[in-house]
Amino acid sequence: MEDHVYMLIKYNVYNFDIIIKQASHHPYLLAALFHHLAELVSFITKPSQQAVFATAMGCVCVCVCVARARVCSPIHDACLLSLQVKPSDATLTQRVPEILFPWHSVVVRGDGTLRRVKRDWVIPPINVPENSRGQFPEDLVRIRSDRDKNRMLRYSVTGPGADQPPTGIFIINPISGQLSVTKPLDREHISNFHLRAHAVDLNGNQVENPIDIVINVIDQNDNRPEFTHTIFNGSVPEGSKPGSFVMTVTAVDKDDPKTANGMLRYKILSQNPQSPSSNMFTINNKTGDIITVAAGLDREKVTQYTLIIQATDMEGNPTYGLSNTATTVIRITDVNDNPPEFTTDTFFGEVHENRVNVIVANLTVTDKDQPHTQAWSAVYRIIAGDPTGRFSIPTDPTTNEGLLTVVKPIDFELTRSFMLTVEAENEVTLARGIHLPRQSTATVSIRILDINESPEFSPNPKSIKLEEGLPAGSLLTTFTAQDPDRFMRQTVRYSKMYDPANWLEIDPVNGRISTIAILDRESPYVKNNLYNVTFMASDNGIPPASGTGTLQMYLMDINDNAPHVFPPEVEMCEKPDPNAINITASDPDLTPNAGPFAFELASRPSDVRRNWTLNRVNGEYAQLRLRISSLASGIYEIPIMITDSGNLPMSNTSYLRVKVCQCDHHGDCVDMERIIAAGLGTGAIIAILICIIILLVLVLLFVMWMKRRDKERQAKQLLIDPEDDVRDNILKYDEEGGGEEDQDYDLSQLQQPDALEPECVKVGIRRLDERPLHHDHQYPLRSAAPHPGDIGDFIHEGLKAADNDPTAPPYDSLLVFDYEGSGSTAGSLSSLHSSSSCGDQDYDYLGDWGPRFRKLADLYGGGDD
DSSP: OHHHHHHHHHTTGGGHHHHHHHHHTOHHHHHHHHHTHHHHHHTOOOHHHHHHHHHHHHHHHHHHHHHOGGGTTTTTTGGGOOOOOOTTOHHHHHHOOEEEOOOEEEEEOTTSOEEEEEOOOOOOOEEEETTOOSOSSEEEEEEEOGGGGSSOEEEEEESBTTTBSSTTSEEEOTTTOEEEEOSOOOTTTOSEEEEEEEEEETTSOBOSOOEEEEEEEEOOSOOOOEESOSEEEEEEETTOOTTOEEEEOOEEOSSOTTSGGGOOEEEEEEEESOOSOSOSEEEOTTTOEEEEOSSOOOTTTOOEEEEEEEEESGGGOTTTOOEEEEEEEEEEEOOSOSOOEESSSEEEEEEETTOOSEEEEEEOEEOOSOTTSTTTOEEEEEEESOTTOOEEOOBOTTTOOEEEEEOSOOOTTTOOEEEEEEEEEESSOOOTTOOOOGGGEEEEEEEEEOOOOOOEESSSSEEEEEETTOOTTOEEEEOOEEOSOTTSOOOOEEEEEEOTTOOEEEOTTTOEEEESSOOOTTSTTOBTTEEEEEEEEEOOOSSOOEEEEEEEEEEEOOSOOOOEEESSEEEEESSOSSOEEEEEEEOSSOTTSSOSOEEEEOSOSHHHHHHEEEEEOSSSEEEEEESSSOOOSEEEEEEEEEEOOSSSOOEEEEEEEEEEEOBOTTSOBSOHHHHHHHTOOHHHHHHHHHHHHHHHHHHHHHHHHHHHHHHHHHHHHHTSOGGGOTTSOOOOSOOOOSSGGGGOOOTHHHHOGGGSOHHHHTTOOOOGGGSOSSOOOOOOOOOOOSSTTOHHHHHHHHHHHHHTOTTSOOTTSOOOSSOOOSSOTTOOSSSOOOSSOOSOOOOGGGGGGOGGGHHHHHHHHTOOO
């Protein structure tokens, strides 16, 4: 009933006066009317009509509540609304509705009397269209209190959009209570605003309880649909039946999805390619699901389809709705609807006998399905012609070929050819209704090629059992090989390959094996009584082939080894307590050719039995005791004769080495180093001497090498050319002499100054300015060098004389370097001695040499200047 009322008012909103009159006579109809009051008001766009509608509804509500109190409960919340028209403002009566703060409702007491109670308003939402182009600020509603008749009030609003971000969207006139919007609203940004209206007096005291105001932004179709992807990708198997689901495309619209602005409809604009039909697919216009509508999808013909999808709002209205498009790529997936087919009916191949893991033939097939998928990959199997499983056919994953391979050796002498029947299938089964054709089966003809096979020993290995100790030349057995090539008349020759002890030989023609040495079971080459020898048989084929065979000899023991004392060395204290030593025997032979043993001390030397006794404990052990109370430290060798229990018993005298030493209170030897040193054998002494000799030889060689090195150094010094020795040479860098005459010097005068004639010494004339100003020192005359060439001795003697000279000045005194002392036998260098004569020189000829030598002539010629 309520839905009926709602639809009635929705389509007759401007004839609400008639509806209210009818509803006033039907309280339950009136209750349904108030239940949808908030939505009904949103359909009225003119504020004046909203005011009249609300006023009429309020009046009817009061009348109903008073007349029929039993319906007040269903319309309790709706009756809280009262829109009043202010008589003094005719303009406002026609434009803006008023929201009145709490008023006094009338209710019926239980006794039938009336009572007025104060209640809060439940304000219906205010609807404001988005993207308004009107003048701003635009009035929405007027808020007033019935207490403004006797006092001045101030109105304000709070909440997001007023005094909270985003601020300034809604403002209120504090005096008149006029609520306005200041700019266009965007529903896609904020769909509704929740404000609170306040009324206070001039002192700021609250005169009314705040009321909640909800402002809904009415949607407009201002957004186009947007697809979630520019290109959608989907797939569908080929051969799918009509109605098969392919994929879903999705578009979104920012407008209100509860209105036609946000209700989308889909459609297919185009399909490419249009094969085999132009309408292979359809789309659900509401959900966007794409399904197939026609049969004939074949991947081998069309691999993919491209669809252009359009989404339109306003429920797909092409006139008023906004549209957008997207591309959908539908890939046709492969199914196994094409079986593999061999390229020929018969394949051929050949292989040598005894070869394995060899490819005999490549089997090729064609398959129209998508390459490198399970519907394309072939699986080969042999269905006839290979009962023993000598062949297999793996698949080449790249080429999809079947590789016919030999996996077991084939004997040409037994089988010379094979005829195989091969079938090819895919890794997955064929689609329903598809069967393997005749071309999926082929025949393979294989020819076996003969080769020269190796001779084969039989049995291999061959085992024989014999006693050790057989003499050389004894015939053991015959070990022959057979040639598998029965159709070839070839000769087999035998030879020995491996015989570590070199005990056997084989006849190269008939394969008879005989001994060339005595067989010994105790040889280190015998393991667990077995001795293995390898022989080779070779034929005379082209190329020759050879095979090997092993002869295993089990050697039985004979009593051919005498027992020995064990352990060979023992230790004993000088005063043993107890003084018994347990010994046993070692025999390489096996039982019964070994123990039990018989032990006995040798009769020689005589002091053995005098100092020691030997008692048999059992068949394996004996006890050696010391007869005397103590024994000096040292090493003693005691001869003991031991006899085994063989059929022909063997005896042997072996020496037990006893090391007697000083012991501590624990019975351990403390002087073993001296005993060990005393007990060094001849071999150890010889080794020590050899080491000493080698060390002395190395020292001697080093000394000789050092002496030779010193001689080589001296020889190198003697080989130096005296003219190349720069230490005693006079180097001439620049000579300006007049010729060879100026180079004729008498060096003997420099070597022996004392040898000069007295007349020549006194020739020189000393200048007064050459003498020192201080007193002349009397320097002692120093002896001349004993020999003109011994300059070194001359320098050392001069140094010695200078050190012992008491008249020498101290180190910190003024030294004179340009004075050579008086009485020098060399004379003064101030005068030039240019001739051998010791008389006065005539320098007048210098005046004839020109103006350049005039000064020199004046100095030496005695001129006026």
